[in-house]
Amino acid sequence: MSPASTTELSPKKLKREVARRRTFAIISHPDAGKTTLTEKLLLYGGALHLAGSVKSRRAAKHAVSDWMEMEQQRGISITSSVLQFEYKKHFINLLDTPGHADFSEDTYRTLAAADSAVMLVDVAKGVEPQTIKLFKVCSMRKMPVFTFVNKMDRYGRQPLEIIEEIETVLGIGVVPINWPIGMGKDFKGVYDRMTKEVILFDSEGTHGEAIVDAKTIQIEDPKLATILGDKGYAKLLEEIELLEIAGEPFDLEKVRNGEQSPMFFGSAMTNFGLAPFLKYFVEMAPSPEDVKNPPVSPTRPDFSGFIFKIQANMNPSHRDRIAFMRITSGRYTRDMQAHLLRENRTMKLGYPQQFMASERELVEEAYAGDILGLYDPGYFKIGDSLSTGDPVEAREIPRFSPEHFAVVELKDPLRRKQLDKGLNQLSEEGAIQVFRQPHVGNQTIVGAVGILQFEVLKHRLEHEYNVKVLLRTLGFKHARWIGGEFDEAKFERQDYTMVLKDREDLPILLLRNDWALNFVRNNEPGIKLLTNPPGT
Numbered sequence: 001m002s003p004a005s006t007t008e009l010s011p012k013k014l015k016r017e018v019a020r021r022r023t024f025a026i027i028s029h030p031d032a033g034k035t036t037l038t039e040k041l042l043l044y045g046g047a048l049h050l051a052g053s054v055k056s057r058r059a060a061k062h063a064v065s066d067w068m069e070m071e072q073q074r075g076i077s078i079t080s081s082v083l084q085f086e087y088k089k090h091f092i093n094l095l096d097t098p099g100h101a102d103f104s105e106d107t108y109r110t111l112a113a114a115d116s117a118v119m120l121v122d123v124a125k126g127v128e129p130q131t132i133k134l135f136k137v138c139s140m141r142k143m144p145v146f147t148f149v150n151k152m153d154r155y156g157r158q159p160l161e162i163i164e165e166i167e168t169v170l171g172i173g174v175v176p177i178n179w180p181i182g183m184g185k186d187f188k189g190v191y192d193r194m195t196k197e198v199i200l201f202d203s204e205g206t207h208g209e210a211i212v213d214a215k216t217i218q219i220e221d222p223k224l225a226t227i228l229g230d231k232g233y234a235k236l237l238e239e240i241e242l243l244e245i246a247g248e249p250f251d252l253e254k255v256r257n258g259e260q261s262p263m264f265f266g267s268a269m270t271n272f273g274l275a276p277f278l279k280y281f282v283e284m285a286p287s288p289e290d291v292k293n294p295p296v297s298p299t300r301p302d303f304s305g306f307i308f309k310i311q312a313n314m315n316p317s318h319r320d321r322i323a324f325m326r327i328t329s330g331r332y333t334r335d336m337q338a339h340l341l342r343e344n345r346t347m348k349l350g351y352p353q354q355f356m357a358s359e360r361e362l363v364e365e366a367y368a369g370d371i372l373g374l375y376d377p378g379y380f381k382i383g384d385s386l387s388t389g390d391p392v393e394a395r396e397i398p399r400f401s402p403e404h405f406a407v408v409e410l411k412d413p414l415r416r417k418q419l420d421k422g423l424n425q426l427s428e429e430g431a432i433q434v435f436r437q438p439h440v441g442n443q444t445i446v447g448a449v450g451i452l453q454f455e456v457l458k459h460r461l462e463h464e465y466n467v468k469v470l471l472r473t474l475g476f477k478h479a480r481w482i483g484g485e486f487d488e489a490k491f492e493r494q495d496y497t498m499v500l501k502d503r504e505d506l507p508i509l510l511l512r513n514d515w516a517l518n519f520v521r522n523n524e525p526g527i528k529l530l531t532n533p534p535g536t
């Protein structure tokens with residue numbers, strides 16, 4: 001077979017390939033069941049033949065990278081990766097995002113590469129803080145959001161209560177595509193409002209290891225009253241009627257504009273509700289072509305893409321660095337040349353990988369919508385744009401100024417070089433930011449958005465760079481780059497501020513608390529306090 005790179009790409013084929021892409025992320029609060037749902041989606045996509053327990057998936061992740069043992073110990077997902085699978089002729093890119101609040105920065109970046117999101121809600125807990133934060137990022141981009149209410153095999157809130165909460169807290173209309181019949185021990189299944197049939201929940205079946213063959217029954221079928229009991233059946237009919245009369249009608253255009261969220265109920269643990277969810281999701285979720293106001297048409301024959309995430313040492317035996325690229329137009333072919341806009345140079349995009357469950361596969365070609373992991377000897381930065389033909393601006397990637405700061409103290413001074421290398425690489429990944437304190441012998445200071453990132457930093461420095469450090473946290477809350485006239489000495493003498501230099505040698509001001517921030521704002525009208533470096 002001839003290599004893919006030499007085959008002609010017809011506009012028809014490009015259109016067809018782009019049309020079957022779905023690229024999405026799951027947003028949720030820790031413990032809502034994201035790991036379980038991800039695993040089950042892979043099971044339904046045929047990427048995992050028999051899903052193990054969540055624990056064994058965590059163990060498998062552990063084998064991929066040694067630093068993830070922290071994730072296993074803590075039961076949180078630190079890294080975000082990309083998983084790909086096919087479902088009913090659709091090619092799905094699932095961006096796996098970390099669930100813990102402290103890693104939200106990475107999650108926000110990952111959302112920039114997604115075209116839609118699945119918001120996972122625990123039926124007992126409803127909308128939780130991390131979900132609200134992530135939803136806001138999606139709504140800023142008017143991204144379509146699908147809601148999956150999980151853990152229906154447990155008792156929780158009433159579905160109408162959850163709908164109301166989502167509508168008031170998140171400000172988005174909700175349209176249930178299916179409707180639950182009971183919950184917890186009395187969970188009987190869901191009513192599909194589109195097909196008007198009931199999908200029955202079988203609690204005696206496999207416990208989520210294999211795909212369930214759901215039994216369905218028409219709503220008018222007299223047998224349903226026997227199954228649900230006369231009272232249960234009457235209640236269901238009443239609820240269906242209420243939804244028809246009082247509920248918002250489904251409107252695909254509104255979904256695509258991020259104004260309406262289709263809602264599904266199920267139980268990821270027992271696999272219930274996954275097939276109906278996937279069936280409608282692939283129909284309703286936008287392909288790259290359906291995304292509103294794209295910076296470039298995905299079916300433009302010329303290739304373009306942008307880097308949204310960099311991760312070093314994913315595999316300890318290779319010590320490699322992977323740059324994750326979202327393709328925004330055209331086709332990628334293995335080892336192709338593309339133009340790196342920031343440096344105005346052409347380079348080979350080598351060793352492309354896609355990720356199926358815990359395995360990596362080399363790819364020959366990929367299309368707009370796909371995510372690729374590129375081998376990166378240190379060429380790329382987050383936000384880089386790559387293209388053939390006319391250059392394309394990268395999608396905007398949200399940036400956040402750090403809120404936690406610590407002095408780095410090296411236990412063995414002879415390992416300075418390794419420390420610098422480690423800090424350099426980890427800051428290029430965007431996990432931390434590195435500063436120096438010019439007035440105190442250029443002491444190294446690290447800044448992070450979440451405090452847990454310091455623990456990750458310590459762990460990774462020790463395991464990946466063989467460097468042991470102590471991190472002495474500093475009592476500052478804000479960091480601001482400076483625009484305008486700035487008298488460094490004046491701020492250096494204050495107790496409520498500290499002056500640092502970033503890696504480009506730009507001055508950055510740490511402020512102890514909200515009072516300090518307001519004080520400088522009000523009393524120094526000549527300087528501008530910026531949350532991002534000037535010019536970015």
Ligand code: G4P
Nearest residue numbers: 030031032033034035036054055099151154267268269270
């Ligand atoms: P996360 O990635 O969002 O943090 O959540 P994760 O999938 O790890 O799930 C958190 C807990 O919720 C796990 O229980 C998991 O088994 C459970 N869970 C997920 N989906 C469902 C569901 O549909 N129904 C029920 N009843 N439970 C569900 P755990 O006790 O923390 O772990 P494990 O011992 O079950 O592995």
